[in-house]
Amino acid sequence: MITTAVKDKTFDVAEIREQFPILHRLVKGKPLVYFDNAATSQKPQVVIDKLVEYYSGFNANIHRGIHTLAEEATAAFEEARDTAQRFLGAAHREEIIFTKGTTEGINLVASTWGRQNISAGDEIIISAMEHHSNIVPWQILCLEKGATLKVIPIDDNGDIILEEFKKLFTSKTKFVSVVHVSNSLGTVNPVKEIIRIAHDFGVLVLVDGAQSTVHLDIDVVALDCDFFVCSSHKIYGPTGTGVLYGKRSLLEAMPVFQGGGEMIKEVTFASTSYNDLPYKYEAGTPNIADTIAFKTALDFVASVGKKNVRTHENDLLAYATARLEEIAGLRIIGKGKDKISVVSFVIDKVHPSDIGTLLDNRGIAVRTGNHCTQPLMDRLCVPGTIRASFAMYNTRDEIDVFTTALEKSITLLS
Amino acid sequence: MNDRTINEIEDEIVEEFSLFDSWDDKYEYIIDLGKKLPELDAQHKIDDNKVRGCQSTVWLVADYRDGRIYYNAESDAVIVKGLISMLIRVLSGQRPGDIVAAPLTFIQRIGMTTHLAQTRSNGLVSMVKQMKNYALAYKLKYQSQ
Known part of the structure; x- marks a missing residue:
């Protein structure tokens, strides 16, 4: 590397x-x-240049075109996936789903895994230092399902109180969604420990990496998180693109998020069969240019x-x-x-x-x-x-x- | 009652600001105005009187007497209080119809729109809108009779 x-x-x-x-x-x-x-x-200039290079050199819609431009654009887009996979330490490339950014990643998990697995009386745990983007999607889900949102308390220094976190678990706890680094305070949360504790209770964990990915070495396999989300624009890349990482088995079992092009295998008016990972979650023409330049940003960070x-x-x-x-x-x-x-x-x-x-x-x-x-x-x-x-x-x-x-x-x- | 028109007072403010060489001085002046703005009665500092769309808290009340509107307002941010002070100077004591119709060119003429990057968070736009809303409400209530 x-x-x-x-x-x-x-x-x-x-x-x-x-x-x-x-x-x-x-x-x-x-x-x-x-x-x-x-x-x-x-x-950085290399990221800005890449956007110009894409639009002036090989702009095309990806995956289906048979012509040269489409092949070049597809190759560059899929290279971005490989780079993101390495950057986050994911085991498989199909575990990297391109999103609009962190917020969409969280909403995707809440709307798919959440809708499928959360029912009345269940509990979801977040922390007291979450960004609104890691509060509201879960509130919406809880309201829809009659579930409860529980909050890990923090001390006056802005540190999560792990002992209190352990006490929040009941037989009804289904999910933990927690921020890696606080955007307001800069606190680095002990996510590895949080994940270990949650897994001991058999509960899945999403890590909000919006602030952490640009600063810390991320290794989703070592962390053993079930989902990880981040945004390109906070990592020196363009706005409007980002990554949702999910463990393959979870992503395979989850229902689809949005319907449209790319995410389908076969469509008739009677029924539709869905595409394989990662395309199952990438309905519609993705943000091709920004995602390709996002790869340039990741390479730039790695080179520094x-x-x-x-x-x-x-x-x-x-x-x-x-x-x-x-x-x-x-x-x-x-x-x-x-x-x-x-x-x-x-x-x-x-x-x-x-x-x-x-x-x-x-x-x-x-x-x-x-x-x-x-x-x-x-x-x-x-x-x-x-x-x-x-x-x-x-x-x-x-x-x-x-x-x-x-x-x-x-x-x-x- | 204010015996000068909105336009006249605006011209006055523009002339005062033309004396300043830099935005540092302009801010110093605005801050000074803010510090001198009379406090609003505690009874008026309620949610109903809050102006939405400001990063700081702004309370604004309006009274109608003898065909004219009198504003009182306060904020927890002193620059915002300075802006309020100028708006009150221009608009308080004027007729509702004049307030509604006022283009308030002084804001642009003293360079506030281009300079205050956070005009929206400072709530300038929201404050002007709210003051005009009061004026419109009083205009409809008393002058359509």
Whole structure:
């Protein structure tokens, strides 16, 4: 694999930055400081080029065409599946289903496995730090089936309380869906342990990898998760595509999600037989261009080396945390044991949105608000936070620009 | 009652803003306005008076006296309070029909629409809409009689 070959290559952030054209633009007359990477990452030139190359070189609908363009497009699309399989460590290529992204992946599992296997009185477990995308699909399912949603509590640091998790299991527990890395706090959850515990009770687990896949080495076989979902756009790839991984036996047994082209084997007006995996879950013309460029993004991440990136991002997180802790009246929200790339905070008597506006005036992009995790904000007793989230192209200098601007903003607002 | 027209007050604001060299100064001014905005009575800070579509919480109330509308509003974010202060200065004490018809060009003329990237989250658009809704409601209630 490419990852191992270049693992020890020196990591040069200046060289990395050169590859992201957007980082060279000005915002409000100032050099852009992009700290909203947990929302979406910026795209390297190779990914942008791949989209142009596809549309100008081999755009065609895939799988059925007999002509050259269709063959080229199909080959590139299926190569993306092979790359995604390796990137996630899946055992079989047909376990990789291309989706619109994480949200669609979760909805797919809730609508298919969920509809088939959940009945009145059953229980589904999620955690207190889920994104709305890993709450609402299960709420919809529970409402439809008369099932109950149970929530793993967290402590004040933002860590899952495993002892309490174990106590939630009853004979009615059917499914656990849990986030790998919290988008609001950056907490890395002990998903391997969570999966082991759930499996001891004979319960399946979905891991929401929206935030984790770009930072951590993912090995779905070693994790033994039953489903894993992620989005391309948070891994330096285009928006509108992502992956649902599912164990083959589960995907084979599940009912179909959407009906249409591609997912069928034979159609008559009386009945339809469905295609094999993975096409069974890929109805309609898929997002061909973005999926092909998603492969380019995965190759790009592998070539930089996740280990290098992680070392760099851990340094940024530690540096930002230290700098922020020097600011009077600032309180970091989420002090989990294991954190990645995200620092969330509040400031005494200052509204997050005011800070967001003033930072934007200095070309600094952060996220303010509840980060689509309203129940988590309620649990931590804050209306919202200011969140800075880092990627491979961010620097300590940018953190200095950010903390200086932050201090000025606080002075102005107080 | 406001003896100047909406247009006149808008021109005044535009002229004031033209004195500032940078957006830093403009923000400082808006923040200052926000800090000076009188507090809204606690009794008005209820869900019914909340303006939807804002990242911060905004409460807005409107009274009708002698053919004119008087607004009071508050927010938990100070920049938003500054924006409220300007909107109140322009619209409070005006006739419902004038408020409904006002194109409110000062917002664009001082560069607020292009500069405040988060206009939607700041709730500027929602606030203007809500103020106009009040005006429309009072117009229909009192002036169609």
